[in-house]
Amino acid sequence: MTRFCEPAPQLVGTRFWLPPEPFEFGWETAVGCNSMRCDRCRQVVRSEARPDGVRHYRCACQEKDVVWQYRIGDEPDDLYAPFTGWACEGHPDFRLPATLDGVRLDHDTDWGALAGSAIRRPPFVPPGLDGDVVWLVRLHRLLDAEGPRLSRAVAGLLDSDDPVLVRGALDFFLDEDGAAGGERVTAMVVERRAWLSETPDPRYPSDPLLDTAAELLFARLSIAADTGEPADREVLGAAKRLALTGAGPHDAPLALGVADPDWLWAHAGDLVRAHEEWAGMLVYAVADASAEVRRRVVTEAAGIAPDRVRRAVGQHVPEPERGALLAAIDAAAP
Structure with a gap:
């Protein structure tokens, strides 16, 4: 075509x-x-x-x-x-058999071995294109009908004991969020959470691999929000459990607020205690709730991270409610 x-x-x-x-x-x-x-x-x-x-x-x-x-x-x-x-x-x-950047590709290609090799040493990196696994992403888009075989092989690398391969697989699905095999991410994060928490990210050694895995999990949660479909129950459950430990991207409260707002309001204090930097995003997320819920969530969060919450109220809440919320925060202060 x-x-x-x-x-x-x-x-x-x-x-x-x-x-x-x-x-x-x-x-x-x-x-x-x-x-x-x-x-x-x-x-x-x-x-x-x-x-x-x-x-x-x-x-x-x-x-x-x-x-x-x-x-x-x-x-x-x-x-x-x-x-x-x-x-x-x-x-x-792009039709097989073919040779791409010196790599011979056909219907019998060992896609798992190819994916691992390309993560470690990509055959070619196109100039001007961002991304850490851009060659694999490019190949996946070119393959069309064979693409699912490649992406499922990449998903198999999520279970590797090699942090480099796991990080590469996570990067692939961050770029190709709808690719076949991406559903493995949720189970992998649940099953390998301890290993991910203890293993330094090969790209950012001061951070655990869990940070990138959590980012990908929440990205999959956001896919449903973008399409207007209900969130996958397994993805949502795993995201909630991660969030309660403080693991997740900076906008995790937004994703949870779209997927299950009642749960977010009920656990607002738990989330801020687990990750104070979420306080501002929580205030932003609660903007669509009722005034009563907003007051309760904001004052609870302010009891844990008062400065962050005050700044967020000043940025995201218009008058006259802004003044009322700030007064409520002051009144609740010990």
């Missing part, structure tokens, strides 16, 4: 990636289209990378220099009119 750059192809300077193969397609970040033709002269659009960081694009009737990135038809950064006339010719599917 031929796919097209939507809404229009992107031009990039030399600090970003212009792939040599036409099957490269669909990145959200700055990756240039390598399959363009001019609507006017009908010539293929060609490009030349220059030493000063400029990529020079041209056809028979017009040309354009790009230093950063530019999507055809967008408003330019200068006073010139939008550049138009070049259209994406389409990108074919």
